[in-house]
Amino acid sequence: MSKKVVEVKTLKVGKYVILDGEASKITSISTSSPGKHGSAKARVEALGIFDNQKRSIVKPVDTKIDIPIIDKRTGQVLALMGSDVQLMDLETYETFEVPIPDDLRDSLLEGVEVEYILAMGNKKLMRTKG
Template identity: 75%
Template sequence: MSKKVVEVKTLKVGKYVIIGGEASKITSIQTSSPGKHGAAKARVEASGIFDGQKRNFVKPVDSKCDVPMIDKCLGQVLSIMGKNDVQLMDLETYETFDIPIPDELKGKLNEGSEVDYIMAMGKKKLMRIKG
């Protein structure tokens, strides 16, 4: 699991964070001003990259949190297996693997077409068709 540790105050909307062991994309950040005896707190809301589930946490802005290392890769479709899976070959390592087809790309994939996919925390997700 490749991740790095950053302070909560460095997080931005559109970036990624690990909440509950899942890589998530930040949708909103709200910060409260510090009180008389307390520190400022940040409420971070995010949606899971792989499952789409909404997650959130509240922490002081100077505390630490985990950020996943996300690899963006290029692959080629070798075969379409049924309606839900596709076999991809990474164009750098020539590794082949099966990956589920997201709903927005069903019916649009062809054998031999190039696609972008991401890898994070041992999981892979098909993002878009190149060209």
């Protein structure tokens, strides 16, 4: 599992964070001002990359939090198999299967190059190239 540790105050909208053991994309961050007896707190809301679930946490801005290391790669479609697609990585020539997202169902053809992400042992098809 590849991850880094950063402080909550360095997070930005559109970046990734690990919440409940899932890699998630940050949708909003709001911070409260420090009170008389406490430190400033940040509320981070995120959407899971692989399961599309909303998650949120509230933590002091100076606490540490894990962020996933996301690897963006290129692959080629080998075969369409119902709701899955078989891809071949263009660097390692490894073949694997991933589910087809609904928005890419019409644009996938055999031989097309696609971009996918690899995070925390999971793979997800993102977009077609070209």
